[in-house]
Amino acid sequence: MSGNKLRLGVNIDHVATVRNARGGAYPDPLRAAKLAEEAGADGITAHLREDRRHISDADIDGLMEVLSVPLNFEMAATEEMQKIALRHKPHAVCIVPEKREERTTEGGLEVAREENRLAHYIAPLREAGCRVSIFIAADRAQIEAAHRIGAEVIELHTGAYCDAHAEGRFEERDRELESLREMSAFAASLGLEVHAGHGLTYDTVKPIAAFPEVMELNIGHFLIGESIFRGLPPAIEEMRRLMDEARA
Ligand code: PXP
Numbered sequence: 001m002s003g004n005k006l007r008l009g010v011n012i013d014h015v016a017t018v019r020n021a022r023g024g025a026y027p028d029p030l031r032a033a034k035l036a037e038e039a040g041a042d043g044i045t046a047h048l049r050e051d052r053r054h055i056s057d058a059d060i061d062g063l064m065e066v067l068s069v070p071l072n073f074e075m076a077a078t079e080e081m082q083k084i085a086l087r088h089k090p091h092a093v094c095i096v097p098e099k100r101e102e103r104t105t106e107g108g109l110e111v112a113r114e115e116n117r118l119a120h121y122i123a124p125l126r127e128a129g130c131r132v133s134i135f136i137a138a139d140r141a142q143i144e145a146a147h148r149i150g151a152e153v154i155e156l157h158t159g160a161y162c163d164a165h166a167e168g169r170f171e172e173r174d175r176e177l178e179s180l181r182e183m184s185a186f187a188a189s190l191g192l193e194v195h196a197g198h199g200l201t202y203d204t205v206k207p208i209a210a211f212p213e214v215m216e217l218n219i220g221h222f223l224i225g226e227s228i229f230r231g232l233p234p235a236i237e238e239m240r241r242l243m244d245e246a247r248a
Helices: 013-022 029-038 057-066 079-088 112-127 140-148 159-166 170-189 205-209 221-230 232-247
Strands: 007-011 043-047 071-075 092-095 131-136 153-157 193-197 214-219
Touching (some): 013 029, 071 079, 153 170, 153 214, 159 170, 170 205, 205 232
Parallel strands (some): 043 071, 153 193
16 A cells, blocks of 8 residues: 555445345355455455444454455444454544444534544544544535544545436536545645545546545445446456546
C-alpha cells in the first residue's frame, strides 16, 4: 500500500449475505477475500454488524489469520465492537453509523454532534496502532469535527451520488459530485487521508477515482453481484482498470 496509486478495498460482506441465506458454510467469504487479493485488491473490507446479518465473529478471526493484505474493519461505535477491534488490532478501523433496521449504511456519521464521545472512543484504537477512519457525508462541519477528534482518515459517503445517477437525477448527481470533489480537497488540506465508497459501480467509479486527493475506494455490493456473471477476479480486474484509467 505505497505511493500515490489509488487503492481498491474489496468489501466481502455480501458473500456472507448469500451464505447466511441458507445458514451453511458456502460461499465462503474467506475464499472470496483470498481470490480478491490475488485479483489485485489492495485491502479487504468487512463490516461486523451488531446483528451479525452477514459477516460473523468467526469470519473476522479467519480474515485476520489468512489475509496478506490489510483488513479494514468497519464497525459501529459501540463498546462491544471496540473490544473486538482491540483484540484483533486490524490495520484499519472505519467507524460507521449503524441502525439495526436499516438495509445498509444509509448516511454518514454525526461526528460534529458526538465529538467528545467519539474522541474518547477512538483514542484506544489509535493507541493500539489501528488507522482510524470515519465514514461521513461530504460536509465541511463533519470533516472539521473528524479532524478535531484525531481521526487520520475520512471516508466520504458516495451513496447519494450513486443513487442520483441510478435514478436519472443527473443535476443532483452532478451537485453531489461537486460536493465530493470540494470536500476531498478540503479534507486533504487539513492533512486527512481521504477514502470514498458506498454504492460505486462501473458507471459511477471514474469521476470519484479521478479526484487526486482520494487514496482508497471501498467497493462491495456491486462487485459481488457482478461476480455472478463474470467471476470475482474479472469483476475486480475491470474495476481496477476503470480506476487506473480515471487516474491516468
Ligand atoms: N464503505 C463503507 C464505510 C461502507 O459502510 C460500505 C458498505 O458496507 C462500503 C464502503 C461499500 O459499499 P458497497 O457495498 O455499496 O460498495
